[in-house]
Amino acid sequence: MDSNTYDDDGYEPYIPLAQRKEARLKKLATWGANAEKQRLIQRQKEREEQEDEEREEQRRKDKARKERTLLLEAQEVHSKRAQEEAGKTADQKAQEADEEILAAIASRRKLASDMELAKGITYTEALTTSWRPPHYIRNRSEQEHAGIREKFHILVDGDDIPPPIEQFADMKIPKPLLEDLKSKRIFSPTPIQIQGIPAAFAGRDLIGIAFTGSGKTLAFCLPLLMTALEEEKKLPFMRGEGPVGVILCPSRELATQTYENVQQWCNALAKDGNYPQLNSLLCIGGISMKEQGHILNQGLHIVVATPGRLIDMLSNKRFTFNNCKYLCMDEADRMIDLGFEDDVRNIMSFFTRQRQTLLFSATMPRKIQDFAQQSLIKPVLVNVGRAGAANLDVLQVVEYVKQEAKMVYLLECLQKTAPPVIVFSENKNEVDDIQEYLLLKGIEAVAIHGSKSQEERQYAIKSFKSGAKDVMVASGVASKGLDFNDIQHVIIFSMPKEIEDYVHQIGRTGRSGKTGIATTFVNMNTPDQTLLDLKYLLMEASQKVPPFLASVEDPRIAQGGALKGCPVCGGLGHGISNCPKLEDAQRRQMASHRGNDTGGGGY
Ligand SMILES: Nc1ncnc2c1ncn2[C@@H]1O[C@H](COP(=O)(O)OP(=O)(O)OP(=O)(O)O)[C@@H](O)[C@H]1O
Numbered sequence: 001m002d003s004n005t006y007d008d009d010g011y012e013p014y015i016p017l018a019q020r021k022e023a024r025l026k027k028l029a030t031w032g033a034n035a036e037k038q039r040l041i042q043r044q045k046e047r048e049e050q051e052d053e054e055r056e057e058q059r060r061k062d063k064a065r066k067e068r069t070l071l072l073e074a075q076e077v078h079s080k081r082a083q084e085e086a087g088k089t090a091d092q093k094a095q096e097a098d099e100e101i102l103a104a105i106a107s108r109r110k111l112a113s114d115m116e117l118a119k120g121i122t123y124t125e126a127l128t129t130s131w132r133p134p135h136y137i138r139n140r141s142e143q144e145h146a147g148i149r150e151k152f153h154i155l156v157d158g159d160d161i162p163p164p165i166e167q168f169a170d171m172k173i174p175k176p177l178l179e180d181l182k183s184k185r186i187f188s189p190t191p192i193q194i195q196g197i198p199a200a201f202a203g204r205d206l207i208g209i210a211f212t213g214s215g216k217t218l219a220f221c222l223p224l225l226m227t228a229l230e231e232e233k234k235l236p237f238m239r240g241e242g243p244v245g246v247i248l249c250p251s252r253e254l255a256t257q258t259y260e261n262v263q264q265w266c267n268a269l270a271k272d273g274n275y276p277q278l279n280s281l282l283c284i285g286g287i288s289m290k291e292q293g294h295i296l297n298q299g300l301h302i303v304v305a306t307p308g309r310l311i312d313m314l315s316n317k318r319f320t321f322n323n324c325k326y327l328c329m330d331e332a333d334r335m336i337d338l339g340f341e342d343d344v345r346n347i348m349s350f351f352t353r354q355r356q357t358l359l360f361s362a363t364m365p366r367k368i369q370d371f372a373q374q375s376l377i378k379p380v381l382v383n384v385g386r387a388g389a390a391n392l393d394v395l396q397v398v399e400y401v402k403q404e405a406k407m408v409y410l411l412e413c414l415q416k417t418a419p420p421v422i423v424f425s426e427n428k429n430e431v432d433d434i435q436e437y438l439l440l441k442g443i444e445a446v447a448i449h450g451s452k453s454q455e456e457r458q459y460a461i462k463s464f465k466s467g468a469k470d471v472m473v474a475s476g477v478a479s480k481g482l483d484f485n486d487i488q489h490v491i492i493f494s495m496p497k498e499i500e501d502y503v504h505q506i507g508r509t510g511r512s513g514k515t516g517i518a519t520t521f522v523n524m525n526t527p528d529q530t531l532l533d534l535k536y537l538l539m540e541a542s543q544k545v546p547p548f549l550a551s552v553e554d555p556r557i558a559q560g561g562a563l564k565g566c567p568v569c570g571g572l573g574h575g576i577s578n579c580p581k582l583e584d585a586q587r588r589q590m591a592s593h594r595g596n597d598t599g600g601g602g603y
Contacts, residue, residue, distance in 0.1 A: 111336060111344060111375035123354045123377045127203040127325065130230065134170055137163050152191040157381040162198040165189070171197055173222065174229070176272035177265055181218075190215040190512075191384045197222055200358060205376035207332075207369060208360040210384035211391040212507020213483070216360045220247065220328040221262055223358075225278065227326055228301040229269070232276045237299020243281070243319065245326025246303045246310070248347070250334045252284040252454070253461060254481040258330065259304040266302075278302065281319075285309045286454030289318070307335075307343040314350045321350040331480045332359035333368045333500070337581075362507060363388040363500040365570040388570030389540060390503050393510035394490075394518050396543045398534060401521040406493060407437050413519050414443065417489040419470035424505045425493045428475055434493060435473045444468070449475035480504050483511060492520040497580040499533035499571040528552055529580070532573025540572065 132138070140163060148164045149156060165171050168178055168189055181187075189197065192210035199206050200223035210216055224245040231237070231244050247262075249255035259282040269275040281295050283305035289296075300319055303310070313319060327348070329335040335344055336359070348355075359372050364387045373379050390396065401409045414421060425431045428449040435447035446460040446469045457477075464472040465484055472478065476496065487509045496502050502520070509516025522531060531552045538545045554573065565572045569581035576582070 111341060111348065111372070126205060126378045127354060127356050129201065129203040129227070131172065131201040131203075131226065133163055133165060133198060134172070137165060137170060149195065152194055153384060154191050154195045155381075155383040156195060157383075158204075158379055160378075161195075161380050162202040162204065164195045165198050166194055171201065171222075173226075174269060174272075174275060176268045176275065177222070177225070180265060180268035186215075186218070192216055192382060193219045195382045196220075196360075199380040199382065200356075201226060203356055205356060205379040206358045207364070207372055207376070207379055207381045208358065209364050209369075209382070209387045210362065211389060212362045212504060213391060213393075213511025214362075214384065215512065216362075217258060217261055217330070217481075217483070220330065220358050220360055221258070221265065223356075224302055224326050224328065225262070225265055225269070227356075228278050229275060231323075232278065232299070232301065236276065237279075237301065239297055239299065240319075241323060242279075242300035243303045243321075243324055244301050245328070246305060246321075246324060246347075248305055248307060248310070248327070248329045248335060248344075250306070250331045250480055251477055252286060252306055253448075253457065253478060254330060255284045255304050255306050256282060256458075256461075257482060262302055262304060280304065283309050283313055286457075289313070307340075307347060311343065311346055314347070320352075322352050324351055325353065325355045326358075327351070327355050328358040328360065331361050331504075332372070333361045333364045334480070335359075336368060336372060361387075362391075363503055363570055365500075365565075366567040368568075386540070388500060388503060388565075390537055391507050391510045392541055393513065393515045394506050394541075395515065396506060396538055396541065397517060397519045398538065398546055398549055399519060399521055400523060400546070400548050402523055403525060406521055407434070409521070410434065410437075410491065410493065411441060413489075413491050414471065416519070417517060420464060420467065420484065420487055421471050421489045421491060422478065422484070422487055422508050423471060423473045423491045423493050424478075424496075425473065425475060426496050427494060430494065431473050431475050438471055438473070443471055445471040445473055447473045448478050450477055476501055476505075478508075482508065484508060486514065487511075488516050490516065490518045492518065495520055495522050495526050495530055495534070497527070497530055498569055499530070499537060499573075500569055500581070502534065503537070522549075529571075529574050529578060533571040534573070536572030 145161075145163045148154075148166065152164070154164060166188065168181065168187075171189075190210070192208055192214050196206060196208045196210075196216075196219040200220065208216060208219060224247065228244045247255075247258055249258055259280060262280045266278040266280055270277040278301040279295050279298050280302040281292055281300055281304070283289070283303050285306060285308050296318060303319070305313075314321065329344070334340065354377070357376050359376075364372075366387075369381070369387070373381065399409075410423065423434055425434060428451050431447050431449045435445045438445040446464055448457050448460040452460070460469075460472060461478075461482075463469045472484075481504075490506055490509045492502065492505055496505065506518035506520075509518060520534070522534070531549060532554055535545055535549045535552055538549070556575070564575070566574055566576055566579050566581075568576050568579045571579070
């Protein structure tokens, strides 16, 4: 057996009893001392615990008191705020909401190319050109300039504004162009041209606002033609070079019309024999660019475009903006409106150097003007009449027509004037229905809207312009900027939600100094706010306000609010918080991200 096994088995060495007793006594003695010590410790511990408990209790009480105070304070603040809110008028509340929206608009990234934004490039001086006003105009005093502006109701804003010039000849416009203008019975400049052309000729960035049909197209095309002439004369453009400038339009139809004007002026110059041939390109969706291939094989001076196709062409390097220094946006408020501005920034990103930027429109609400102004370089603002006001040469008639009676009443309305007449509807299906109805009634009518093919749209415009068709039924597409000869009557079958659209639609008549009538159908389907916008617009233009429209009350009056126009859309009958344009802008923003210029028209 192994001894180790025993060790593990509880072996105890022997200790004598006396020794064991003594040891136990010693142990008991220490135990006694320990017990006393333990008691003391225990008592101390209990005291401390009690103190802890008392402190904890005190803390709990303090906390509860504090919480009660905070709660009370919060309640007080809350009730005070509630009292304040209750004390605020609806107008004050609306104003606060408006301010929030305005702040959001103001925080938009400024309009500049990605490179400029990334590198923080800002230009401080406008581009310079070799153009100078004649010395006798330069010698006039500022007061004399102001007198001319006053005479033509031209408002200006900006630094070092070039002088207004009352005669085309004094603007140093080439003779063949003057002759061409004369052939179209254009003898002297309109107010927007009197101030806009000299400012643009001087190389200045420009915001030009003037009512529909007041000759804005010439005001932004002439400066580009002059710049192109100057550049071509300096060093002729070879294949792959150019363009010098680009004109952006919100719809294919408007781009086509502007391009046709530019081409006519280019031809007039070339025909004279003393001026070089300037080449222009129409760059819009829905057409094959092959037909214009020969232009791309020469030096290119001017491009007229809708944004989508332009971005395509630039991205595919069909031409570049390396020599481009002029960018004009027609109907510019639409272009830089919430939702479309990304495309504009994208286009700007193709510019490699400073450009002259011009924005023109009949409607440009204050906020869009402010935003645009921040993005331009030392801009000149030229304003003829209130932005968004109706053309005073249009007699505006608003009629209450029940929905089901509209078609029959339309026939009656068509008797008011001789053709050509435009009928506007907001809805594509309704446009088709109206055309069908008119055709059934034996009226030569064409229709145009965003879902029609490019060929159908071109055919409609061509046959209506040539006089082959008497009536054109159109959706909003045809309302912006299209210049048809002698339209005497515009019928608005369904009133657009945005008053700006109404202003553009009635503006297809009463152009270049002629008069025209606009008849608008409204009924209980027309929102009160739209009716209010319309009522104020009629009052502003000193038009007759029918009783049913006069009776539409403005809730802002009851709330004691100020009757300011909406800074987002310019409508006079509402504030920002219920602006129809903001909703639409969001919708369009989403649409524009899905890609534009694929079907509807530029936008
Ligand atoms: N100085 C002028 N005198 C007479 N007619 C002019 C003059 N300038 C332009 N016009 C003519 O006036 C018509 C309207 O011009 P334009 O289309 O440029 O107007 P607009 O201001 O651009 O209108 P909108 O805001 O509707 O686009 C055109 O037929 C044009 O030829």
